[in-house]
Amino acid sequence: MRFHTRKWVKPEDLNPNGTLFGGKLLAWIDEEAALYAIIQxxxxxxxxxHMSEINFMSSAKQGDIIEIGIDVVKxxxxxxxLKSEVRNKMTQEKIITVDNITMxxxxxxxxxxxxxxxxxxxxKDRILKA
Known part of the structure; x- marks a missing residue:
């Protein structure tokens, strides 16, 4: 998994339980997938x-730094x-996985x-070819 983006969990990203709002996290994943697809x-x-089943494995709280990983399935x-994994940067604990994102x-x-x-x-390889 290649991790491209880091996000800092801020107060405006939290749900009423004081943890990262799932909808916010999915928006970040969708944006990262779109950027990756555009570049490819x-x-x-x-x-x-389409996004396949989403598996929330743990949570993030205010102040956590998370990283979003994207890889090509096909x-x-x-x-x-694409597939995505989000993890806590400091602990490496998985927060969420999405097995298939079709762009x-x-x-x-x-x-x-x-x-x-x-x-x-x-x-970088495209630039070298040009």
Whole structure:
């Protein structure tokens, strides 16, 4: 799992129990998945089609630093399927896992568009090719 983003849990991120609100965490995961897909597919028109079962394993509290990990499960014709894990940066304790997040590549009319990608590419390698 590659961990790309860190978030600091602040008071505005908490639920009435004083722990990280699940909806806030899912929004962060969705944003991270979209950014990852945009970079891989090289198109800003990407939408979330599906998120599989979400497994909350532990909680985070105010002041915790969490990190969001994303990896590719597979490349489809118009989609990329990702998985995510969020963990506490300091303790390494898993907070949540999402096994499948399907992101779909779109054309200018909002229709699925083949992206032609079959493997993970790194921006640094693209720059070297250019």
């Amino acid at each position: 597919i090289e198109n800003q028109r990407v939408v979330t089609k 490349f489809g014709i118009t989609s990329i399927v 779909v590549n779109l054309d200018g009319f909002g229709k699925p568009l083949p992206h032609g990608k079959t493997k993970i590419e790194y921006v």
